[in-house]
Amino acid sequence: MIEQLSEAERVDALEGLPEWDHDEARDAITRSFAFADFSEAFGFMARVALLAEKADHHPEWSNVYNRVEILLTTHDAGGLSERDIDMAQAIDALVDTP
Numbered sequence: 001m002i003e004q005l006s007e008a009e010r011v012d013a014l015e016g017l018p019e020w021d022h023d024e025a026r027d028a029i030t031r032s033f034a035f036a037d038f039s040e041a042f043g044f045m046a047r048v049a050l051l052a053e054k055a056d057h058h059p060e061w062s063n064v065y066n067r068v069e070i071l072l073t074t075h076d077a078g079g080l081s082e083r084d085i086d087m088a089q090a091i092d093a094l095v096d097t098p
């Protein structure tokens with residue numbers, strides 16, 4: 001059974017994820033992305049989808065043209081877990097690599 005992060009664990013984890021915001025109501029993390037156009041945005045979503053399937057951990061997300069909004073939380077834990085942190089780091093690696 002996957003455990004929900006404690007507040008201290010969450011604060012510590014989010015220090016390494018400066019682009020992500022904590023949604024207190026959902027105990028989730030969110031990040032907004034903007035790409036050059038829809039094709040770039042959808043390509044990004046396709047890559048995230050493969051990560052999610054491999055991790056068996058899926059985002060709640062929306063897409064409008066070149067923008068993608070991602071929310072990560074762990075349904076099985078009732079809030080934020082290590083799986084969300086791992087997924088956020090993997091997603092950041094797709095877009096933040098120099």
Ligand SMILES: C[C@H](O)[C@H](O)[C@H]1CNC2=NC(N)=NC(=O)C2=N1
Nearest residue numbers: 056057058059073074075076077
């Ligand atoms: C049975 C399967 O492992 C669960 O439904 C997985 C699938 N993907 C998931 N994704 C997310 N975000 N949270 C979960 O708790 C979760 N659980």
